[in-house]
Amino acid sequence: MKVPVQEDSSIQNENTPDAPGRHRRRASTGRRATYLVLGAVALVALGLGGVSVATADRGTPAPAAVDFDARARAEDAARADRSVRESIAPVTPSATPVSPSPSPTAASPTPTRTATAKPKPQPKKTVKPKPSWVIPMKGATITSCYGPRWGTLHAGIDFAMPAGTPIHAAAAGTVVKAGDAGDGYGNSVFIDHHNGYLTHYAHQSRLIVSVGDKVSAGQVIGYEGATGDATGPHLHFEVHQGQMWNQIDPAPFLRARGINVAC
Numbered sequence: 701m702k703v704p705v706q707e708d709s710s711i712q713n714e715n716t717p718d719a720p721g722r723h724r725r726r727a728s729t730g731r732r733a734t735y736l737v738l739g740a741v742a743l744v745a746l747g748l749g750g751v752s753v754a755t756a757d758r759g760t761p762a763p764a765a766v767d768f769d770a771r772a773r774a775e776d777a778a779r780a781d782r783s784v785r786e787s788i789a790p791v792t793p794s795a796t797p798v799s800p801s802p803s804p805t806a807a808s809p810t811p812t813r814t815a816t817a818k819p820k821p822q823p824k825k826t827v828k829p830k831p832s833w834v835i836p837m838k839g840a841t842i843t844s845c846y847g848p849r850w851g852t853l854h855a856g857i858d859f860a861m862p863a864g865t866p867i868h869a870a871a872a873g874t875v876v877k878a879g880d881a882g883d884g885y886g887n888s889v890f891i892d893h894h895n896g897y898l899t900h901y902a903h904q905s906r907l908i909v910s911v912g913d914k915v916s917a918g919q920v921i922g923y924e925g926a927t928g929d930a931t932g933p934h935l936h937f938e939v940h941q942g943q944m945w946n947q948i949d950p951a952p953f954l955r956a957r958g959i960n961v962a963c
């Protein structure tokens with residue numbers, strides 16, 4: 701019984717890479733047998749202990765297996781976590797030099813939002829553009845056209861509607877005159893359309909624009925009235941070419957811009 705154990709232990713001792721044991725063997729080869737015996741005894745003791753432990757473990761194999769599994773899983777998880785961290789790590793430094801801002805995490809989502817917000821204004825482009833010229837008082841009865849009247853020149857077109865009807869700018873432009881100048885036109889508005897033409901809206905009961913206002917085509921500028929030299933509520937509408945008080949016939953002018961008036 702002792703002999704196979706010694707042989708086994710001696711083989712194990714030879715294989716054991718124990719540095720101090722080798723040094724001692726070189727120093728005194730005479731005591732080698734003694735050391736071998738002592739080593740064998742120690743190894744046998746260790747082996748027995750190991751066997752006893754193994755036997756004890758074998759008696760309850762389930763918990764040991766569970767412990768091993770748990771440890772392996774923990775190690776796997778740690779490795780996976782590390783690999784995730786390592787995979788994220790190269791992304792962060794590559795993003796950092798691209799954006800020199802101190803907060804790259806805050807800067808990176810911003811372009812994405814801007815990119816998603818950019819397509820939104822595009823539908824605005826598809827919105828139908830407003831007509832450049834509109835009739836200043838829709839559905840009105842024309843009571844006087846441009847031309848000689850009562851021995852003088854009637855220099856505009858009269859649109860009649862009930863008093864207080866809104867008056868619309870015939871086209872976009874800038875209000876260059878607004879108020880009652882005491883010249884017979886009553887409360888009147890001049891709009892410069894910045895294309896060599898001005899329009900004039902007279903006899904209004906109330907004005908809601910002032911000099912310098914930018915107006916769009918169809919925007920309400922005031923309300924129909926009978927201020928100034930007027931026999932009843934109506935809009936006296938004029939077109940001035942090149943400069944103020946150079947009135948032209950508004951009918952062909954409007955017709956050329958898609959607005960048909962019965963004159």
Ligand SMILES: [Zn+2]
Binds near residue numbers: 844856857858935936
């Ligand atoms: Zn008139």
